[in-house]
Amino acid sequence: MVTLADGAQYAGVSASTVSYVLSGKRPISEGTKQRVERSIRELGYLPNAGARALASSRSNIIALMMPLRTDMYVPVMMEIAIAVATNAREHGFDVLMLTGEEGPSAVRRVIGSGLADAVILMDVELDDGRLPLLRESGRPAVLIGLPSRTTGFTCVDLDLDFAGAGALCVEHLAGLGHREIAVIGEAPAVYERKTGFAERTVDGLRSRARQLGLRVLHRPCEGTYAAMASALGQIFTERPGITGFVVQNEQAVEPLLGLLRQDRRAVPEDVSVVAVCPEQVALQGSVRLTSVTIPAREMARQAVDHLIAKIEGRADDEVVLLEPELVTRASSGPAPA
The missing domain is CATH 3.40.50.2300 (Response regulator)
Structure with missing residues (x-):
């Protein structure tokens, strides 16, 4: 297993220099930075997730709150969940799924533990009891769905x-x-x-x-x-x-x-x-x-992209509406005379 010390030796720098390049805590000359990054790529060094979290004050984890209720169609929920996880991984984030019907208590647990940097909510109700807690926490959040009040959140849903x-x-x-x-x-x-x-x-x-x-x-x-x-x-x-x-x-x-x-x-x-x-x-x-x-994968992609932008301070709250499209197939025809 390649260690930080191996990466430092390969690049011809100290271990602390490699650490500073990874964390961004101190300015490093561009030439040294490029040499360290090239060494990391060539050796296949993967920084320890816990160390990265300590260095950046981030967990690089997104909490996905997706209650799996018996009255909901689970396959489409899972399609969204898989797309969220796949797109989050492309941004270097992992996903923590919360599938219970806990409501506000699950929000308290996630925020209190510091496990996740941000939250994506599904199965959004018009007057959702989870939203006041998220607003108070200031934690970046995106909703897949629209509540009656969207203030303080980015929401992704179908057009209108x-x-x-x-x-x-x-x-x-x-x-x-x-x-x-x-x-x-x-x-x-x-x-x-x-x-x-x-x-x-x-x-x-x-x-x-x-x-x-x-x-x-x-x-x-x-x-x-x-x-x-x-x-x-x-x-x-x-x-x-x-x-x-x-x-x-x-x-x-x-x-x-x-x-x-x-x-x-x-x-x-x-x-x-x-x-x-x-x-x-x-x-x-x-x-x-x-x-x-229902464009499940596109809704998931938009949710993750906007959430990452919020985590990085690049986006304000907004409502993102996807255009619905009706496709005519064999089940509809002229009304009988």
Whole structure:
């Protein structure tokens, strides 16, 4: 294993000079600095992480708070988490994942321990109890999602947040002649927590539907086959004229398509289905879904890049909005005559 002393001997300098080059605590001539850096690269010397932290007063660790709740679609959460870890590593940071449903207590633990230089929050609620603690701490933070108040944070989300995604779905169905639409939403607990992305999607969808003169029926759903069967039965009992569905619940997609087939309602000839979901969900179903894609990897990349900029003092708080895009596939067509 290559040591700091080996690097110093190879470069022809003292061990303290190598240490100063690595920590930046003292000015070193450019020629000496380049010689030390070249020696480090050629020998493959990796400074001890603990020593780096002591030298720089940083841990080079980002805390990712990602509660893995049973009512959330875990694959897309994990896609974001993997992208966060990969991009953080490119900046020389490691990621500490906190997956419990601890809320503010997890923030207290991370801040109190000094384990992490900064925090990324997922599953952001409109009035999130974790945010006041982060604001008070002054710790750099980025939210993937939008709370009701964004002051003091950088936030990454879809353009017009998820409200824009909901509006796109309505506009697409309205353009095909559909006048009555049902929305299959997330599990009821997601709305009870006032989770930002779910609330905003429905708000944007309803607002655009009113402008276009469409009728909308929203039903939360656990996403199981039994729950979907119950919800679908109620929907067609209350609004038998519904010809368009918007689904914002990845787990409900296949149960919905299967139940429509069972009810002899062809997609898209009798009923059109549009989803707000990751691309792999839209492409791998029994019908290729028209969808507004959740750009999980790009949201993660933007979150990490902006967080690193904040750690290094190169960025102020801002709201970063990614443009949603609706891709038309086999699940949507003209409303039946």
